[in-house]
Amino acid sequence: MSVIYFKPHDRFDFANDTLDIGNPLQWDRSHFLKHFFKRVFAIREDQIDEFYQRHLAYYLSQHTDGTEEIFYKYFWSLIERQLKVLLGKDVYDQNHLRNEREILRLQKITAMLITHDRWNIHKSNDAVIAQQESEILALKQEVTKLKADLRKATAFKTEGYINIPEGYRNAVLHLHLQMQELKTPEGKELMFSQTQSVWMKMICKYFREGDKEINYETIRRYFPSDKRDPGDKHADIPAKSKLFTINPAKKRS
Template identity: 85%
Template structure:
């Protein structure tokens, strides 16, 4: 039946950008539907809008009693059915990437047809269900991607931490402050960060004092954002906690 709705490709038409259906040489007309979707998936995205009016014109020219409504409903039903088939395929299908591309193309056609639907056919129960299935599929794909991103982001996470003896937290803070002042032989900062919060968050995340968490708000006062004007809330490390000094090693010959 598709053969009467869509324009078949002319014999010996070898153009690469054709919108017509079929092969330039001999082909089985009983497989017309297969060739239809082969063309739907192959045409450039910027020519999708040309597909509908071209085949509508062909249909109307060959069916004096035909109407655009009849053509529209038939074309919509084909797109809707094929989209449902693809959406029901397992994400672990060996042709998953191809399925994804084809789903995206059919969704593009769906958007186009909805904009042309003067009969509100897309609001029928079947169409609404198909649209919901498409949205659910999209959400599932998003969940899969988010899980992959989360796995990648937490790959270096650890439940362990570096423990500091009770009363020596400030000693460790002082070492971190000293490390910020170290420079390479070329005069560049050995460790540079845009903000001091990087240091305080790192310490709170990976260090403990007496196996207890370190309060971020408590240690922030030792790491002013502007060392030249630290502000009233800034506090210096007590002298009694400055037990170690980091010095550059002697140059080796």
Template identity: 45%
Template structure:
């Protein structure tokens, strides 16, 4: 049976793709695995995925097989070649070369494990144990999330602060004034990184005439940059400025 797994180099192609397999005259039948593995001796680890994908794409384009079949085939030739090198006499002159190749194959095998969707190298018991551990971790995460949700709900309320109809902007003005209050040392009494926190607080906890306050409607009163508010900004109407927040006079 001819090669169906690996993309061969075209015969007498003087500018072949670096991942294609074979020599000038093409890919010799029966030596596909040797050519595939020999590329790994010098291939950088960061190119493993591109190398693997190029041959996987060829296999899927030219055969009726699927990704699992291709993965299993590559896994087996890598595993078998590692075993072959490990079985060699460690006292022969080629031992150093075999050690280097085994190391490169193990690096590629590590990559293969990272993309293995089918638990190719695991026994049934190992798969079950891994799934049980995964379920245990998910249950622990679920318990933690439930506790966080319970703690967060302690601060939730269905009640709200109601503003009489027509006085929404008066409340907005008070919140804007609160942002300008400074302590005796010159620092802001209430500091926020953005204006959205004020708008969200108002929309969440206040109502006007028992109706929700629209976030987009009040956005124009809270510019992101107060020094350059932009054309979309609108000042609070003078008629709505009914109160003034100011520090108390120091007692003598």
């Protein structure tokens, strides 16, 4: 029984941070494993090694013929078995979030136990399989998340584009540059972006000139990152391409 390996909770000890197993009052020792894992999932992460050392010391004090290897094997088997149970649960289980927290805790305990394993017990087939199953589960969850993110990212994806007649690309660029200067009646920028690359990417993605893609590097010179100091590589839209002017509408009475 587990009770011979782990220190039971002393009666009438009501300390909240105890590492011992069970309740401070009368409780059924046949349910020791349930109390064991309740304590395992309740202790702080920085108490994991202390938890192992406390119960190892208790076991050795109670069994003159006992060894750390015997205690370690039993401790490891409990953690390994419960980890396999949790990893086998469906991701749609109603207790999925709690299962995930408990899996993470058992994995941290497993990592701690490996540091104490002088007998290579953790390299048994079951342990390797449990670790692989844990990694596979994590990868599956990551794939599920990435698929969901991809669906969101492509929800508004379109194969179509806005076509500009050949030779009129700069006229459209001029319109976009003007739109950046528009202000609301309150004096706020009507359209604001942190960088000019947003405008250039939008144009290259959704516009074509004569059904041909617009080159990002080609239009970059018209969108300086710093309008106050555009630099030597900046170029103004040629006067012949400034075909349209955006002006505020007259206020209606």
